[in-house]
Amino acid sequence: MNLQQLEYILALEEHRHFVKAAEACFVTQSTLSMMVKKLEEELGAPIFDRKQKPLAPTPLGQKVLRKARLVLQQAGQLKAMVDWEQNQLGxxxxxxxxxxxxxxxxxxxxxxxxxxxxxxxxxxxxxxxxxxxxxxxxxxxxxxxxxxxxxxxxxxxxxxxYEDFLLYGDDFEMEKNYFLTEELDLSQLWLLEEGHCLRQQLVDFCALQLQTGESRQLNYLAGSLESLRMLVDYQGGFTILPRLAGQALPPKQQASLRSFAAPQPYxxxxxxxxxxxxxxxxxxxxxxxxxxxLPPACPRELPAAGKSWPVHFED
The missing domain is CATH 3.40.190.10 (Periplasmic binding protein-like II)
Structure with missing residues (x-):
């Protein structure tokens, strides 16, 4: 039993004539007759009374046809669901x-x-x-x-x-583009509050021993990179930004960006x-x-050993 056979018996019910049903299904009359006969043999009962003119379903055949119509409807819904999930962009x-x-x-x-x-x-x-x-x-x-x-x-x-991390601060030497971690005063580093995966990445990279902040007059729990940037602008110190965040800065603020010396964090x-x-x-x-x-500075593959991310930014 297959869906094609069910389509044939429904066409036969509609047209009540083997030739007309075959034409509607774009097959020969002999093909349609053979497939309907095979289905009846598989079910063990006739679906149509061939003695009647025009052709008519048997009482049991009427039930078979109702079920066949339902099966084909569900098969169509199944196909539509699969197409929707796999292929459609809606x-x-x-x-x-x-x-x-x-x-x-x-x-x-x-x-x-x-x-x-x-x-x-x-x-x-x-x-x-x-x-x-x-x-x-x-x-x-x-x-x-x-x-x-x-x-x-x-x-x-x-x-x-991949995107590398950049330093952002107003107090960096203008002629110096790269910094080693050990050259930085990590007590002046502003980080995101706990819960952000970026915070833990930077803590691990800088090998920070985080303190409670008693040495600072201001302790600030930042929830966004933009808050950190503004804090640096008005309070001093420095923070660390991912490449795309640095890329989005206006040119004036980009002048405050510096890179890490190799190996650069990313x-x-x-x-x-x-x-x-x-x-x-x-x-x-x-x-x-x-x-x-993506800008070229955010590659799909890591830069080769010995090569660094670019300092400059693309328009």
């Missing part, structure tokens, strides 16, 4: 992104991405990594953009690009998704849109 799409990336990456690719899929309903959320994990495991999030590595047995991570940005995520066409489009709008 419907609801729930995307999460970490706060230290959202203001700088989204403006680069989001307008083009939305233009490429006008039927998409995008639910976009800024969320920290742990919140992203909880939402995805609960089935409330389709894709996350975050800093890697991230480990969970039922979630899949995929690398997108972070890997990637996608997080459930293992059973099936909308591959949408996932591929998202990746291509991000890659095509």
């Amino acid at each position: 419907g609801r799409f729930r995307l999460g992104i970490i706060p230290t990336l959202a203001p700088y990456l989204l403006p680069l690719f989001l307008p083009s991405f939305l233009a490429a899929c006008p039927d998409l309903q995008l639910d976009l959320r800024e969320m920290q990594t742990q919140e992203m994990e909880r939402a995805m495991l609960a089935g409330d999030l389709d894709i996350g953009i975050l800093a890697l590595p991230f480990g969970h047995p039922t979630l899949v991570q995929e690398s997108l690009f 972070r890997e940005i990637g996608l997080l998704r459930p293992a059973n995520f099936e909308r591959q066409a949408l996932l591929d489009l998202l990746k291509e849109q991000i890659w095509s709008h």
